[in-house]
Amino acid sequence: MENNFEKExxxxxxxxxxxxxxxxxxxxNTYNMIKKKRKYSSRVLIRRGAVAALIGITLFGAAxxxxxxxLPILQSVLNHFGIGSxxxxxxxxFGVSNENSGVRITINSAIYDGYELLVSYTAExxxxxxxxxxxxxxxxxxxxxxxxxxxFFKAKSNVSFSSEYGEFxxxxxxxxxxxxxxxxxxxxxxxxxxxxxxxxxxxxxLQIGSHKIPDKFTLDLSIDKFGDAQGKWNFNLAVESExxxxxxxxxxxxxxxxxxxPKTKLEKVIVTPIRTYLQGTVSNDNTFxxxxxxxxxxxxxxxxxxxxxxxDKDGRYIxxxxxxxxDNKTITIIPYNYYQGKKNSGVPLxxxxxxxxxxxxxxxxxxxxxxxxxxxxxIYYKTQFPVNELLPFHLVDDQGVEYMKxxxxxxAGEDVLVYDELLLNKSLKVVNNTxxxxxxxxxxxxx
Amino acid sequence: MELTTLVKKAKKGDGxxxxxxxxxxxxxxxxxxxxxxxxxxxxxxAMQEAIMSAYESIHTLRNDEYFYTWICKILINKCNIMINKxxxxxxxxxxxxxxxSTSDFLKVELDDALNSLNKDYxxxxxxxxxxxxxxxxxxxxxxxxxxxIKSRLSRAKAILREKYFHDEGVRECGK
Numbered sequence: 250m251e252n253n254f255e256k257e258x259x260x261x262x263x264x265x266x267x268x269x270x271x272x273x274x275x276x277x278n279t280y281n282m283i284k285k286k287r288k289y290s291s292r293v294l295i296r297r298g299a300v301a302a303l304i305g306i307t308l309f310g311a312a313x314x315x316x317x318x319x320l321p322i323l324q325s326v327l328n329h330f331g332i333g334s335x336x337x338x339x340x341x342x343f344g345v346s347n348e349n350s351g352v353r354i355t356i357n358s359a360i361y362d363g364y365e366l367l368v369s370y371t372a373e374x375x376x377x378x379x380x381x382x383x384x385x386x387x388x389x390x391x392x393x394x395x396x397x398x399x400x401f402f403k404a405k406s407n408v409s410f411s412s413e414y415g416e417f418x419x420x421x422x423x424x425x426x427x428x429x430x431x432x433x434x435x436x437x438x439x440x441x442x443x444x445x446x447x448x449x450x451x452x453x454x455l456q457i458g459s460h461k462i463p464d465k466f467t468l469d470l471s472i473d474k475f476g477d478a479q480g481k482w483n484f485n486l487a488v489e490s491e492x493x494x495x496x497x498x499x500x501x502x503x504x505x506x507x508x509x510x511p512k513t514k515l516e517k518v519i520v521t522p523i524r525t526y527l528q529g530t531v532s533n534d535n536t537f538x539x540x541x542x543x544x545x546x547x548x549x550x551x552x553x554x555x556x557x558x559x560x561d562k563d564g565r566y567i568x569x570x571x572x573x574x575x576d577n578k579t580i581t582i583i584p585y586n587y588y589q590g591k592k593n594s595g596v597p598l599x600x601x602x603x604x605x606x607x608x609x610x611x612x613x614x615x616x617x618x619x620x621x622x623x624x625x626x627x628i629y630y631k632t633q634f635p636v637n638e639l640l641p642f643h644l645v646d647d648q649g650v651e652y653m654k655x656x657x658x659x660x661a662g663e664d665v666l667v668y669d670e671l672l673l674n675k676s677l678k679v680v681n682n683t684x685x686x687x688x689x690x691x692x693x694x695x696x
Numbered sequence: 697m698e699l700t701t702l703v704k705k706a707k708k709g710d711g712x713x714x715x716x717x718x719x720x721x722x723x724x725x726x727x728x729x730x731x732x733x734x735x736x737x738x739x740x741x742a743m744q745e746a747i748m749s750a751y752e753s754i755h756t757l758r759n760d761e762y763f764y765t766w767i768c769k770i771l772i773n774k775c776n777i778m779i780n781k782x783x784x785x786x787x788x789x790x791x792x793x794x795x796x797s798t799s800d801f802l803k804v805e806l807d808d809a810l811n812s813l814n815k816d817y818x819x820x821x822x823x824x825x826x827x828x829x830x831x832x833x834x835x836x837x838x839x840x841x842x843x844x845i846k847s848r849l850s851r852a853k854a855i856l857r858e859k860y861f862h863d864e865g866v867r868e869c870g871k
Contacts, residue, residue: 254857261807262825268726275740276722279747283711385701411755412708474701537752557756 282651322358322369326428329414330367331553335522335572336360339492349480351375354472356484357426361433362521363493364457365554365569366408366468369428372475377422382476384413386429390437390488392463408433408468411554432556434567435461455558455565457519457526459497465489496522502693504529506584509686510538512563515582518693524569525550525695527582531557531564537587541635541685542570544577549635583690585609585637588682595645595678598628604679606642608634610687614641617663619673626668629660637683644668647676703760706751714751721764725771727826731818732775734811742778746771765837768827772819779815809859817852820845 268276327336339362346355353373360367372382388408408431415427435456465488472482498520506513512532519526531538542550554569598604604616614636618629630641641664644652654666699720705713718725725746729739750767757766813821823834831849835842 257806258853258856259825261810262727262731262821266723266727266730268723269736271736272726272740272743275744276747279744280715280718282748283715283751383701383705385704407759410704410707410760557753558758 322428323416323418323426325416326369326414326426330428330430331551331571332360332367332523333572338496338522341489341492345484345486347482347484349482350478352475352478352480352482354475354482356470356486359468359486359488360523361488361490361493362523363459363462363490363497363519364432364434364521364526364567365411365524366431366433367428368431368468368470369426371418371424371426374423374425374476374478378417378425378476379422380476381415381417382425383474384427384429384472385474386410386413387469387471387473388431389469390433390466391469392438392466407437432554432567434556438463438466453565455556455567457497457499457517457528457567459494459499462490462494464491464494493521498695500693500695504582504691506689509584509689510586513538513584515540518580518582518695520572520695523572524553525572525580527566527568527570529566531566532562538566539585539587539637540568541583541585541637543581543583543635545579545581546577549638550580552638578696579692579694581690581692583635583685583687585683585685587637587640588684595680598644598677598679600673606679606681608632608636608681608687609684612685612687614681616642616679621671621673624669624671626670626672627660628654628666628668629663630666631663634685634687636685640683641666642679642681642683644672644677645680646672646678651680652677699763700760703754703757703763706754707757711751714754717763718747718750718767721767724826725767728768728771728822729775731810731822731826732772733778738778742771742774746774749774765827765829765833768823769837772822776815805859806856809856813852813855817848817855820848821852824849 321342340358340360342358344355344357346353348354351374355371355373357369357371359369368388388410390408411430411432413427413429415425418424418426435458438461468484468486468488470484470486473479475482500518500520502515502518504515506515510532512530515527515529517526517528519528525542527540527542539552539555542552544550550570552568552570555567557564557566596604596606598616598619600619606614606616608614612632612634614630614632614634616628616630618627620627620629628644632641638657640653643654646652652668652670652672655669656667658665658667699717702713702717706717722743725743726739729742729746730736733739733742746767750770757763810818810821819838820834823829823837824831829837831845832842834840834845838845
C-alpha cells in the first residue's frame with residue numbers, strides 16, 4: 250500500500266503532462282517575440298557589456314605554455330569595450346601561448362580594475378577561419394590553491410562571462426585578435442566558506458571592495474572551443490592585483506530610494522581609471538531599475554554595462570558607466586525604471602509633424618521626423634532631458650506587434666533610432682515604458 | 697549543441713539559441729507553474745513573463761551550468777507574484793473541471809491534497825519531485841537550512857499519506 254502511495258505521488262508530480270493549446274500558443278508567441286528581438290537584445294547586451302581594467306598578470310605552470318611575442322590590444326577592441334587611456338595605469342602586458350588543433354592562442358594582457366576583467370588574446374590558425382570565431386571559455390579565480398573550493402563552484406567557473414569581441418588582423422583570416430570580458434566582484438574571491446548560503450555568496454557579496462581584493466590571485470582560464478576548432482587551451486595565470494587596489498576610489502552615498510521602489514538604495518559610487526560604478530540594492534520587483542549619470546558639464550556618461558543579481562526578495566546592482574573626466578567634481582544621478590511588459594497605450598506616431606512622449610516628472614521627448622531609407626526606418630527625436638539611452642521608446646502596430654530599435658545613431662547632431670525594416674506603412678503608436686524620476690535626482694561629489 | 701554553448705550565445709543576444717534552451721525545459725516549467733497556479737491562463741502568463749525576464753536578464757546568470765535552476769527560480773518568483781497580487785482563490789468548479797480527465801478517485805484526492813499544502817511544503821515538493829533538486833540544493837535555492845527542507849518534505853508527505861490512506865479507507869467502507 251505504501252508503495253502505491255509513493256508511486257501515485259511520483260506519477261502525479263512527474264507524470265507526463267501535455268501542454269494544452271492555450272499555453273502552447275502563448276509559448277510559441279513568446280518564442281517568436283524573442284527571435285524577433287534578437288538584434289535589439291544583442292545591442293543591449295553589447296552595451297551592457299563593456300569592460301575594464303587591469304590586473305598585473307604573471308604566469309606559472311599549466312599545460313606547458315610557451316612564451317610568445319606580446320601584442321598590444323587593438324584600438325578597435327578597446328573602443329568596443331569603451332576603454333579609454335586610463336587603462337595604462339592598471340594593465341600588465343605579457344605573452345603566453347598554447348597550441349591545439351592547429352590554433353595557437355596567445356594571452357596578451359589583462360586589465361582589471363577591481364570588478365571588470367578584460368583578457369586580450371591573439372589566435373593564429375594554420376588555415377583560414379570561416380567567420381569570426383565563437384570562443385567557449387571558462388574562468389575560475391581564487392586566492393591561494395584550489396584546495397577547499399566548495400562544490401558550489403565545481404563547474405570550474407566562478408567568474409561571470411559578459412561578452413567578447415575581436416577582429417581579423419590579416420586578409421586571409423588566419424589571425425584574429427580579441428578580448429574576453431568577465432566581471433569579478435568581492436564574492437568571486439570567497440570560495441571556501443561552506444557555511445554561507447547562496448544569498449550570502451551571490452547577493453550580499455556582489456560588491457566592489459578594494460579592501461576585499463587580494464594582492465594577487467590565480468585566474469584559471471580554459472578554452473575548449475575556438476571557432477570550428479575543438480581542443481584544450483588552458484592558462485593558469487597568477488594575477489598581481491595591487492594596481493587595481495591602488496586605483497579605486499570609493500564614495501559612500503547610501504541614498505535611500507525605497508520611496509520609489511522597495512529595498513532600493515544607492516550605496517556607493519566607485520571611480521576607477523576606466524569606469525564609474527554605481528552599487529546598491531534593489532528588490533526583485535524592479536529588474537530594470539537603473540540610473541542615468543550626468544557629469545558637471547551636463548554630459549550623460551555612457552552606460553557600459555551592469556549586473557543585477559536577485560535571490561528571493563533581495564537583489565544587488567552594479568552599473569558601469571564611462572569614467573567621469575578627471576576635471577569633474579560631481580556627478581548627478583537620476584533613477585529610472587523600464588517597466589517591461591507594461592501595456593501602455595502609446596501615442597500615435599505623427600508622420601507629418603511632432604509626436605510628444607511623456608518621460609515622467611512633466612518632461613517630454615519629441616519625435617521630430619520619421620523616414621524610410623534603404624529598407625530601414627529612421628525615427629528622429631530630441632529632448633532637453635537625459636533619457637534611457639538603451640530604449641527611450643518603442644513602436645507598436647495596430648496588431649499589437651512591438652518593434653524595438655535595432656540601433657541608435659546620432660545623425661547630424663540629432664538622436665535617431667533605426668529599425669531594420671520598413672514600418673511607416675503601418676498604423677504605429679509610440680510607447681514609452683520608461684519612467685525617469687527626474688525629481689528624485691541627486692548629486693554626488695567625486696573629488 | 698551543448699547547453700553552455702547555447703547559453704553563451706544567448707548572452708550575446710542570440711534569441712534562437714535562447715529559445716532552444718527553454719524548449720528543452722518547457723515541460724518541466726509548465727509542470728511547476730501548473731502546480732502553483734492551476735489555471736492554464738495564469739500558467740501561460742507566468743511562463744511568458746518568466747521567459748521574457750530570463751531572456752532580458754540572461755547576462756546576470758553567473759554560471760551557465762545553472763541555467764535550469766535559474767529559470768525555475770524566475771518562474772517560481774513570477775508565480776508567487778501572481779498569487780500574491782491576485783490573491784487568487786480557485787473556484788472548486790474550476791479545479792474539478794481541470795481534473796475531469798483524471799478518472800482515478802484516489803489520484804484526484806491526492807492531487808487536491810497536494811494543491812492544498814501550505815506554500816512552503818508545496819514548494820519543497822515541487823523542487824524535489826518536479827525540478828529534481830536534492831535537499832541540499834533546495835536549501836541553497838530557498839535560502840533555508842537543509843534540515844528545514846528535509847523536515848518540510850517529510851511533513852508534506854505525511855500529510856499526503858494521511859489523506860491518501862484516509863480516503864482509501866473511506867472508499868473501502870463505501871464499497
